Amino acid sequence: MILFSDFDRTLFFRDDGAKTEENIEATKKWRDEGNQFCIVTGRSYKSITEHFPIIKEICDYYIVDGGSIIINKNGELIKAFYFDPAVVAGVVEFSKSFPEVPAAYYYTPNSEDADYKTENLTKLRLWFADVSLLNDMAAKIRESFPVFAFILAAGEPTHKALEGRKGFIEIVPNHLGKSYAIRFLQQEANIPADSIVTIGDGLNDYEMVRDFNGFAISGSELSDAFHELKTADSISSLIRSKL
Secondary structure, three states: EEEEOOOOOOOEEOOOOOHHHHHHHHHHHHHHHHOOEEEEEOOOOHHHHHHHHHHHHHOEEEEEEEHHHEEEEEEEEEEEOOOOHHHHHHHHHHHEEEEEOEEEEEEEEEEEEOOOOOOOOOOOEEOOHHHHHHHHHHHHHHHHOOEEEEEEEEEOOOOHHHHOOOEEEEEEEEOHHHHHHHHHHHOOOOOOHEEEEEOOOOHHHHHHHHHHHHEEEEOOOHHHHOOOEEEEOOOHHHHHOOO
């Protein structure tokens, strides 16, 4: 079997090292039993592997940047779904009309930068100081451009160019997402549909949980919004039920 898991607040808990460690140990046991594991996250590959290096010990695949990049366990690119540069330019120009002009941050398969230097873009983030504006702005961007725009998280960015920004809107091409990337990998790697299990906690995990035998973390934003979904208390409890 292969387990596709969200990262933040599903596998990794910033403020709960014990829960994170329990999930990691369960995942190791899962793989020791001959199963595979894939992280599915809005974060970049660079972010999770540099800030959480143990991830390299448990991952067979990585789906990162909200579903726009798929990487194998050796760090080799399997597939990148690139933005139309005109769409990126249009979104950035459109964002300047907002009450608060956001700071744009650009992602490619191998880099992340506040400066637009390449056409090989896989993700765009717009950072804001006033997080109360995010929902309305994300909706306006979705209405105006062929993009999938959603609020992924809020927090203090580390890049100096984003100083003072408190939250961001995550943007990828509109046909993408975690579920789309899982389906691509399923076909590419000849993974049987009945061997796939998914788990997540956020609204951007909904499609993959709905489409691929999934579970929402109990008490999460996802389980509260979609009561029809199956739930699990944690990755570790889900793995125990499957082994």
